[in-house]
Structures are given as C-alpha cells and as structure tokens.
Amino acid sequence: MRAVPLIAVALAAGVVVGVLNTARSHQPPASSPDLAAAPAAVPDTPYGVGKAPFAHRASTSCSASACHGAGAVGKVGSEHSTWAREAVPAETSDPHAKAYSVLFNPVSVQMGKALGIKEPHKDARCLACHAVDSAKEPETRDQILSEGVGCGGCHGPADKWIAEHTLPSWQTRSNQSKWTEFGFVPTKNLVARTLNCATCHVGDGERDMNHDFIAAGHPRLAFESARFHFQPDYRKHWTEKGDARSFEVRLWVIGQAVTLRAAANLLHARATRAEKNDKDTPWPEFSGFSCYACHQKIGDPAIRGSACETKRPAGMPGWEVWSNTAVDIAARSCGLAFPGLSSPKLLEVEKLRTLMESKRSPAPATVAKQAKNAMAELDRWLAELQAAEDRGASSVSPDAPRVIANRLATNALSKDGKKLADHDWDALAANYLGAAAMYHADGGANAAKTWSEPLLRVRDSLRFPPVKAGVFNSPADLDQKKLNLIRDNFEFLRTRTGLPEGK
C-alpha cells in the first residue's frame, strides 16, 4: 500500500532529473556520471593492510594444549601442533616454521657474504620476512624470532586480542573491528589473508627483496595465491569455508588482485626512495621486471618471440608480467566468483603499465604517483571483494571454472588465435597456473578429464630443464619449437573448455 506514494515520488523525481538532463544535454557533462553508485557500506580500502600498532606474543602463548596445541595434527584445537615441525615430526609441516632457521644454512651465509651482510639472522632486511621481529625485550625477541614466521606473522600481533578472542563477544565483532581495534588479521576473509601473505611474498614498504638479493642467490618471488594454498609440502592447520570449487575460484580472483596491488605498492615504495636519491635504492629496479626478459638466450632471432604477438616494444622488458598477465581476466570474471559483483575497470593500472613499458626508467616521481593511483583503484576493488567475502563464502556456478579457464587460454593467444599473445615465460606461466587452478576447481582429474591433456602439456613445456649439477634454474630451453607447442596446447585448451557446439 505504501509503495504507491513511493513510486510516485520516484517517478516525479525521475521526471525532474530527466528535465534537468535535457536542459544540460547541450553541454558535455562536467564529469562522467556514476553508473552504479557503490553501496555506502563498502569503504575505499580493504582492512588488514599495514602494520597494527600492537605488541607481538610468542607462539607459546597459543600452543597450550587446551588452546591450539592439543597435539593431534590436523584436528581443531591442534593448529599450533600442525603448524610446528618440532611437535610432530612428519614429512610435511608448515614451511613458515623454518623461515628463521634457513638464515643459518650455507646458502644464506654465502648470500650474506655476497651482500656484505655478516649475519643474515641478525639483519633487518632478512628478518623482515624470515621472522616476526618486533619485541624490544631481548629474550622475548629471541624467542619470537626463533619461531620463524610464527602465529603473529599471519594472525597479527596478539597482545591485544589474545584474551579477547577466547570470549563469546569476539564472535559478534566485525572483521573490520577485529583488525582496527585489536590488530587481529581475520584470515578467514580471503582478501585479508592474501593481502597479509603478499606483504612478504611480494613485498611492501618495509620488505624489499630486490635484484641485488636475487643476484646474491635468493630465489625470486613468484606469488600465486591459489597455487601456494595447495603446495605439496604445506600442512594446513585450518579448513576452508565453502565448497572446494568456490574456494579455488574465489582465491584465484582475489590472488590476482592482491598480487598486483602488492606489486604496485612495492613499486611505489621503491620509486619514492629513488626519488629521494637513496643510494641503496637501484633505479630502475630490475626485480620489478620479468626475470627471463633479460635472462634469456640471444643470438637466434627465432627465440626472441618473433612468432608471437608480444605487445611490448622490442628491447623493453615487461613490467611485472607475472602479476599483470591474468589480472584482467580475474577482473572480468569477478562476477563469476562473486555473483552480483561487477567487474572493475582497471584504467589506472593500464596507465601504470603503459608508463612502465613505454620508456625505460621513467622519472621515479611520475612512477610513484601513478603507482599510487593504480593501488587506490585496486584497493577499491579489493574492498568490494572483501565486503563480499564478509557477507559469506559465495557459491560459484559449476560452469565458472571452465569459463575462466577458457578465458585464460584465450588470453594466452593472440587476437586471431594464430600466435601467442606474449612469449614471456612469466606470462605463459600465469595463464597456465590460472587454468590449473580452474582445473582443480572443476574437480581435478576426476571431473575435468577433457582438458587435462593440453594443460599437462603446457606444464611440461614450461618446466625448467632438469637440474643437474650446475645446470639451469631458468627456462634455458624455451625456444620457438617449445613456444609453438605451448601455443598449440593453449588453443587445444581453449577448444576443450569452449562451449559445446550448438550452445
């Protein structure tokens, strides 16, 4: 009954707006109209980013047998036991538990020597990611350090929430309040979780594993959220919410957004330091570019991607090919992973790419500015994704993984489908890994048999040559023949994941 006057008001308002619009329509609009106003509840930035201003606690605060240390690996109440390698000797454990101890091994010592770092286990640059370094009191600090990336590394500094999180009232708090007021990282929200992973696995303003480190022997960073969650040597101490298919699709989409956001953030930090002529900040920073853009064979024109439609100008390494390749597909497929969400337009991101690839080493100040714009754009998207996650694990349609895999296969190919869109190993790997995540989302070997074949072939072609003594740790044999094979199989994959005839 009351709907009638409301409709009348709405109609009247519509007429007024329409008249106003007609009156204005002779003039171009001063700004583009907002097509769909974002719900007021979604902030511009996701929570869980940055550093919570609270103290860390040692993991012993968590590992009481009545809390998270019950000793039954894989069971609720035994999270710490599952995480720690000492508690239960097993072939797999959580690699984060070893993060600090690896700083003592010969490779780390050698690396330190090359970099002029006397003791890697005492150096702030190493500890930034290999441990949780925050306590002032020496004994507490040593204890927390020795745990590697312990509980607080991912869950946030526990000082303020350790008591609180056992109370029933904790369950009623919003994730936002858990983070802002207590410094607790709500890891069940995949956006908050992945953003937290990326601080180390990509880097941020305080954590920078750059080309100097890689030259000294540190492995490169190649974060792929969906893949990392299913590492064979990773012993999970929690179970995921929602069905397996939805989880994998959500995680992949979120992972793409987060990885690029972290890369833009790192670029911003580096550009800002370079702008101030910081002598320890190389510019351009090579680790921001695809490794194998430079570390590739030369001599034979056939291996320079002549038969590919790579868009970059010749001679220009690609900026963050790893995190840029599939993000547009993730943006396009946003609604598939989170029904109801619209796809973001990544215009600032595109501008940043153009800037980074149009002129080598553009002015750091220009880069810093554009990186910030791109980050803000990605943050708005991430805030939307985060809000959607908080509304509950979405349920994706059974068709979604196949559709996304199809888009990724298409993404790997040129417009006419006859060539590869980008011959860079990172680009090929990003498309492959996305498709592989979708394959698992679709039930893996049990359910998606039709596309396992091309996918496995792409994987085999992307594999580095076998590691014998002193031989390569890079795609040294990625030649035109292999590229052709990869192209053929991406096409094969596209066909296999395409809609059946007549649909």
Next chain:
Amino acid sequence: MNLSARTVLLALAGVILGLAVALAASQFERPVVVDVPAHQPRKEDEATVAKRQPVGMSGCLAASCHGAPAEKVLNGERGDDCWQSSGSCWAAADPHTAAYSLLTDNPRRESKVKATEIMAKYSPGTKATDDARCLACHTNPALAHPALIPNANARVLREQGVSCEACHGNAGAWIQPHTAWKGDRKEVYEKTGMRPLYDIGERALACAGCHVGAPAEHGMPVRDMNHDMIAAGHPRLAFDFAEYQRRLPQHWQEKDRSRTTDKGVTRNEAKVWYIGRVAHAEAACKLLEDRAKRSENDPRTPWPEFAEFNCASCHHNLRLPEGDPDGVGADWRRSEKYLAGRPLGSPPWQTIWPMTFAPGIETPKRDKSPLAGMVLAMETPRPAKAKDAGAKANTTVAELAKLRRELVAQSDAEVENTSRAHFPKGAPRVPELDSASQLFFGLAALEYARGKPDADTVKKYRDGVAAFRSLDPNDKWSSTEKKWKNLMGALDALLLRPR
C-alpha cells in the same frame, strides 16, 4: 772614475743577476716534449660542412684515377702506385660495398636477419632505406641526414653503400686539390674536409663512428645502434679496430703524412691495436655522453641504455648456486674477484680492454684503468643519473683524445711495450666471452707486430675467433665446455710462446 767604476759594477751585477734569473728559469722550464704532429680537429660551422657536397664513387673510379685494374692490390702487392687501383679494389672485394643492400630485400651478403624483419619490430611501417638511423651507418653518413632522405639524387648515391666518401669525407671541396697536391697537405685536408685517415688514431675514430657509434655532428645524423635495434634483430657491435682493418682488402699503402717522405711504411700492429682500443673507448664515451644528453628530452632515447652494458651480464641463464661444472665456477659472477667493488646485481658497463678492467685478466685493475672513473659512474651510483654519467663521459673523452694523440706521436717500440705490459703472463682463466675475445684480438695484434705469422698461426687465431663467435654465451660453461677448454688451450699456447 768612480762613476764609471760604479757603472761597470752595476752593469756586472745586472748581468750576473740576469744570468742567474735565466739559469733559474731554465731550471724550471718544462722538459722537452715531443711536438704532436697528429691531426687536430677544429670546430667547423654547419654552413661550411654543408658546402662540401658528395660526389659519389663514379667521380673516383675513372680508369686513370682510382679505377685501374686491382689485380696486384688484391694479391697483396702494394707499391707506390697502389692508389691507382684503390677504387677497383674496394668495388671488387670490400664488404662495405654491401652495406646499403643489407637494408633492402636483396642483400648482397648473407645475413641471418633481414632488414624487413628487424624493421617490423623496430619501427613498423618504416622501410630501413628511409630511416635515418639505419642509413647513418649503411651508407655515407653525410647522405643520411633526415633532410636528404627524400632527395632522389641522394638516394642514388646512398645505394653505393659505405663507399669512398663515407670514410674519406664528402669530396666536393677536395676532389680538385687532391689531384695536384700543392703546399701543406695537412692543411688541405683540414680546409676541405678530407678525413686525415693517415693518422691512425683519426682513422680508428672514423671507423668507430659506425662500428661503435657517434653523436650527430659535422652534418651527419646520430649514429646509435642501441638495445632496441639489437632486440629487433640487429647483430651487436663487437669492434676491434686492428682486427677489422686486417680483414679488409687493403686498398691503400700505409704512409706517414706527418713526415715529408712519401714512401710507404709498415705499421706496427701492436701500436695500431692499442691506439684502436683508445679510440674505441673515446668513441664509446662520446656516444654515452650523447645518449645521456638525448635521454633528457627525447622519450625514444632510453636511460639507462642497455646497449651500454655487457650483453652477457644480463643475457645469461640462471643457475643454481651449487653448480660448478668445470672449475671456472658457475658462481664466478658473484666472486669478489669478478665484482671487484661493483655492487652485486648491478650490470657491468661494457668491456673495452685494456681501457677498462676485464674479468679474468690481471691488468689493468678495476680502479687503475684509464676508464675507471667512467665505469664507476655507470655501475656504482644507483640510480646512475644520466647527467652525472654524461659529465664524466665528457671529461673522459678529452683525456682519451689527449692520450690517443700522444700515442700516435710515440715510436712503434714505445707503444708496443706499453701494450705488451697489459697481457697476462701465464694462462688466464677468462670466464667471460667479451674479455676473452678482446684478449684474443690483442694477442693476434702482438703476433702480427712480430711479423706476418705463418699460415698455421693465422688459422689458429681465425678458428679461435670463429669459435668464439659461434659460442652460445649462455651455456659456454656446460654444454660447450669441451669447445671452451680447447679454446683456452689455444690461448694458453699463444700466451706461453716467447715474445
């Protein structure tokens, strides 16, 4: 009396004082320096340069001028009449004849990559024969000025490739005077724009103009074959003046124009090599300065320009740190000896041994080489500012030019001794392609300085160099290990021979 006695005394005192002053002055006088008769380039305005019109090779190749039968010259006989067949010799056998054709679809020499393939990536839609950057080195650079590109007459002349005037200078102003030399020959060269190629340092610079690169000057466009072109498929430049010159069909008789004699001379190849290295470094620094300057305003000129750096410093495959297949050490790139103060992860600037330090070779040390400051400016401050690097290049060019002129004036023996001092005594383990091939070229020059080597030795060198060129720099230390070891063996044998 008294007055005259005083006058005499005063005069005497004056004389003594004067003598003392003169003596003291002579003590402080600078030691005798050799006057350098080498060519001193002078600043020329563009208008003067523009007046020197090109003539084209048909102006030189008349039978009574430089177009006589070249049989003798091609067989290695170079007498006083050598000049008569210089043009025919060039036309018959010189690789520079093919330079222009390489830009077309019908190259006269076999090449791995066609110009059209390169242009498809470098500048889609542009023909190489219309592009100033390509023409600048593939023909007479003076004909590659952007304003001359649409000119039909210029096109006809350009088709002659890197012909007479590309090296000797546009002949418009000197074609008459050079047929009947009168007065000071050196002065005519300077006034008319005929390049003083008799000065071995100037000659090396002329070659380096294309084989290394040069800024736009004297009516010529910029000559800069950069990383963008290499990425599009152009081969890299790996120049050694002495080696390249020896491989040319020599159409001239070496003469020392700084003396009055018109007789032919034999150049000392060690001197030629050493001066060539200095001129190479000079050209490289000059190009660097120009690149730095252009990068400030021209968005197409990148900075850092990757072609400034050693190719293999980036283009090498990545390895596991544990690997050390043949004792050279897969980890040599991280070794203290190789880095020698360069920050890890920062690419090394190009090797121009012995003007720069070269990995695996003891002399010169990184901080003692003539280019130590330049190398430091390019490798150590990160970000390496274009302005600072350019300024350093500018002062380095002046230092090198001075050194080059001094060397030209020095005796053969003197320069040969200087160059010999750089060579390792034993058998070095040179872990890297550029330093190894440059060492090879230097050794070859020393060998020739001893007199023309026998056919066997020549073959050994040529095989060595050919093997270097066919080596894949990426997996030299594993899959082509055996080949590499043989090469090092050849190098050992040469180094250990008595000198």
